Amino acid sequence: MNFFRHRPRRTLGLPALALLLAVSGCSSADDTAHAAVPTPDSKVTGLCQNLHKRLPEKVDGHERNDPSPRSELTAGWGDPAIILRCGVQRPALMDDPKTLPVQVNGVDWAYSKRADGSQVLTTALRLAYVEVTLPKSLAAEGAGPLVDFAEPIKKAIPEGIAN
Secondary structure (H helix, E strand, O other): OOOOOOOOOOOOOHHHHHHHHHHHHOOOOOOOOEOOOOOOOHHHHHHHHHHHHHOOOEEOOEEEOOOEOOOOOEEEEOOOOEEEEEOOOOOHHHHOOOOOOEEEOOEEEEEEEOOOOOEEEEEEOEOOOEEEEEOHHHHOOOOHHHHHHHHHHHHHOOEOOOO
């Protein structure tokens, strides 16, 4: 017995076909890095916008490659990208007394390593938290990216305790 004989014949209409082609054209071929955009209060947003204006075009030799969605609160360099997010929430690791801060050119950072081998560093003792994620391929290279971020952060984000 053929179960398909009594099934009604279905065809895709032109609108459905156009939608299918449009969606498939926007699929995984996009190599742009993605970063969640923080949602700080207006004071911190202003500090982050000030930082955004001062960020370098190159970080540790890597060209600017901003993540999507585009925002004055995020920036990126290289591929895989070094991602900077400004105005993030205070990371829980800052509450751990065992967390050892790292200081690079006058900017203090709290450091954590993710299971995938990437590193996340977040500024400490600044009026806004700035988070930098180094992909696994760059995590072992040292503090090079942090050196490039030090001057812009010192000029844009005053010292203090963020809320």
